[in-house]
Amino acid sequence: MRTSAKPASRTGTDGSPVFLGHFGLALAAKRVIPRASLGTTVMAAQWADGIWPVFVMIGIEHAEIRPGVTVVTPLDFVSYPFSHSLAADVGWAVLFALAYGTLRKDWRTALWLGVLVLSHWVLDVVAHRPDMPTWPGGPRLGAGLWNSLPATLVAEFALFGAGLWLYLRATRARDGQGSALPWAFAATLVIIYLAAVFGPPPPSERVLAITGLAGWLFVAWGYWIDRHRATVVAGTAIAARGLAARSG
Numbered sequence: 001m002r003t004s005a006k007p008a009s010r011t012g013t014d015g016s017p018v019f020l021g022h023f024g025l026a027l028a029a030k031r032v033i034p035r036a037s038l039g040t041t042v043m044a045a046q047w048a049d050g051i052w053p054v055f056v057m058i059g060i061e062h063a064e065i066r067p068g069v070t071v072v073t074p075l076d077f078v079s080y081p082f083s084h085s086l087a088a089d090v091g092w093a094v095l096f097a098l099a100y101g102t103l104r105k106d107w108r109t110a111l112w113l114g115v116l117v118l119s120h121w122v123l124d125v126v127a128h129r130p131d132m133p134t135w136p137g138g139p140r141l142g143a144g145l146w147n148s149l150p151a152t153l154v155a156e157f158a159l160f161g162a163g164l165w166l167y168l169r170a171t172r173a174r175d176g177q178g179s180a181l182p183w184a185f186a187a188t189l190v191i192i193y194l195a196a197v198f199g200p201p202p203p204s205e206r207v208l209a210i211t212g213l214a215g216w217l218f219v220a221w222g223y224w225i226d227r228h229r230a231t232v233v234a235g236t237a238i239a240a241r242g243l244a245a246r247s248g
């Protein structure tokens with residue numbers, strides 16, 4: 001335990017490892033694979049960060065909290081070969097695509113969801129310092145965008161803003177919830193992100209893992225949003241998965 005770690009404030013969001021760029025790609029994916037719910041695309045883009053807290057909790061992956069290790073995040077990813085190595089993420093991408101394709105019989109969408117799972121590794125290599133394993137025990141990569149706060153903020157908000165814009169254009173609200181929910185989702189993510197970047201670091205690896213699990217709430221939220229928005233194709237709205245057929 002590092003004594004340099006500042007105590008956590010009481011908001012409960014401190015240091016929660018939510019990064020906006022992954023959500024930007026999940027939102028943008030709606031344009032390419034409109035039949036996949038936003039919940040599914042968030043799950044795919046966030047897959048590595050979704051399983052990571054579980055592996056930390058059972059003790060097979062490790063992170064330390066070291067303020068200053070990068071400018072943006074105090075997290076030192078000591079070991080995470082099962083959630084964040086290229087080899088493992090290729091495996092997860094194939095499994096994700098196979099699961100979706102088998103369940104939904106839509107292999108084009110399944111293929112893109114696999115790409116989305118793998119996109120997480122690519123974005124993380126850009127952001128992280130060289131701690132991203134190629135395979136368990138293999139060389140570690142990282143371009144270190146997190147060493148620059150301005151560059152990180154520009155990249156994260158550009159990806160997220162573009163993704164949100166694409167999602168809102170690819171869909172339309174079917175009711176009041178459909179209008180309000182995407183903005184509430186975006187605002188909550190931005191607040192949590194800014195709290196993680198500018199707030200105090202998490203007090204322990206265990207708290208970090210627990211707050212990390214909260215990322216799954218955004219998967220559920222994605223399904224909720226998607227149920228209240230219809231997919232727009234060539235100027236008309238079609239029913240997502242046939243649910244809106246009654247209203248035309």
Ligand SMILES: [Zn+2]
Pocket residue numbers: 048049084120124
């Ligand atoms: Zn990650």
